[in-house]
Amino acid sequence: MKNAFVCCTPFHVIVTLQLINTLFKDEKNDIFISNHFASAEKVFRNLKKESKNISNIANVFFVKDKEISYDKSFLKHKKIRSFAFDKPENFIGEQLTLDYDSLNLFTHSFFTNLLVNHSFKKNKKLSINFVEEGRMSYVISSHETKNRIKNIINKVISPFGFRIFNISLGSKLFLFQPSLYVGDFNGGIVKIPSINKNSEIKGLINKIFDYIPQPDFGKTKFIFFDQSFSIDGNEQLNEYKVIEDLIKNFNINDLLIKLHPRDSINKYEKFKLSNVNNSNYPWELIYLNENLHGKTLISINSSAVFTPRIIFGINHDIVLLKRMYGFIDDPLDQFLIAFNHNFKQTKVLQPESFKNIDNLMPK
Known part of the structure; x- marks a missing residue:
């Protein structure tokens, strides 16, 4: 199995490392770090260096999609054009095989949607997993206005070979406390093992963030x-x-x-x-x-x-x-x-x- 994780915040990075150290420890994993937070590039460099000694991290990529994610052009035409014609490689400067069995995603960034779109073209049986990013993950619902709109958009664009990240595509939802979930997700809900102060990943996380x-x-x-x-x-x-x-x-x-x-x-x-x-x-x-x-x-x-x-x-x-x-x-x-x-x-x-x-x- 080969999996991808897309991280847009420091919290995403920490949870990704916990998953790779536990539930995904026997699989190959790629980590994408987007430039949405101030220390993103430093975290990317440090993780890429440390990953050379971690057998189940195959690649670490730096994603430059912040500008297009917050596109303020008229009718967001820049974002729409980029989604239609660009590939994920355009935002990382490296070639990708996109041979993933699962994408593990925290939020709806531009790169997330682009990766979903192109990975589905490569693997029709691709699993899309949602991963906890705070309390809002516990109330995810298909009845939310934004999710209803995205579901309609997917119905319109899917005949043309396009898809965007949406709850209707989800296979699994990874949460630290599944008993708190009050939404209507139809896929499987999987518990993420708790992190403790003696966790194996503590030293790695401290190195990645240069913790003082x-x-x-x-x-x-x-x-x-x-x-x-x-x-x-x-x-x-x-x-x-x-x-x-x-x-x-x-x-x-x-x-x-x-x-x-x-x-x-x-x-x-x-x-x-x-x-x-x-x-x-x-x-x-x-x-x-x-x-x-x-x-x-x-x-x-x-x-x-x-x-x-x-x-x-x-x-x-x-x-x-x-x-x-x-x-x-x-x-x-x-x-x-x-x-x-x-x-x-x-x-x-x-x-x-x-x-x-x-x-x-x-x-």
């Missing part, structure tokens, strides 16, 4: 996970107002702000805060290395606060601020029903305001 210890995480009581709402064009919430409120309502020495990897390291410079972690390291990597026992995890609605329980099997108290800011997130509410039912030892609080915040916080 982050002691500030061990010195704080609360960790707030910032989110890139403004970058994503989401106007439901003003991140700067949230930080102002946190400063007013917390002992700032007890709080560490973890910036989102896609945000500027100077995002909150005007507040002159010394407790902002602006490293590009993914949260999962930090958690794997640092002693974070007893820390309370806070966010508006970030998947990061659920990572310790879902991936590492460790309980932390969680505080979600979304109600406080009138933030609507129906998929999260749906996910929380399953999460609270399965993990009763993990406390999830959703305060309505900062009033008496000390009484709301887990002790």
Whole structure:
């Protein structure tokens, strides 16, 4: 068996290595790393170097598809033209045999769709597998508007030999906690083995990301996970107002702000805060290395606060601020029903305001 994994975030890389070290350890695997995150090229170079000593990693490729993925041309004509006429090789600068038995995909990037399209032409029995990329993977549904649209598009373009990545093509869904799944995926659901702090892949992951210890995480009581709402064009919430409120309502020495990897390291410079972690390291990597026992995890609605329980099997108290800011997130509410039912030892609080915040916080 020969498999391909397409990684667009550091989290994708970590999960891919866990799968290759466990469920796919006796097979040949290619890893594609897209330039969608700041440290992508460094991670690619390091992984390519380390892979020479890893027998089940056949190839590591660097994909330059960020620009076309975020195509802003009129009617996205550049993306459409590229999808129709380009090949995957055009974005990696190397020849590909595309002799894959399975594609293991996390998200709908441009290169992902191109690889699906051309790999299907090579192998009509190709398996398309979805792989967890956070809590949204647990609510994947064919009834979502975007999936219904993609299904219609596939029906239109398939007679012409084209396909795009969509839930209807899925063979398997790989999740760390299958019991939390509340969607309607018709394929098989496979459990990804949990990662622990003594995992075999820990040393490899540290080398790939050039990890340097982050002691500030061990010195704080609360960790707030910032989110890139403004970058994503989401106007439901003003991140700067949230930080102002946190400063007013917390002992700032007890709080560490973890910036989102896609945000500027100077995002909150005007507040002159010394407790902002602006490293590009993914949260999962930090958690794997640092002693974070007893820390309370806070966010508006970030998947990061659920990572310790879902991936590492460790309980932390969680505080979600979304109600406080009138933030609507129906998929999260749906996910929380399953999460609270399965993990009763993990406390999830959703305060309505900062009033008496000390009484709301887990002790």
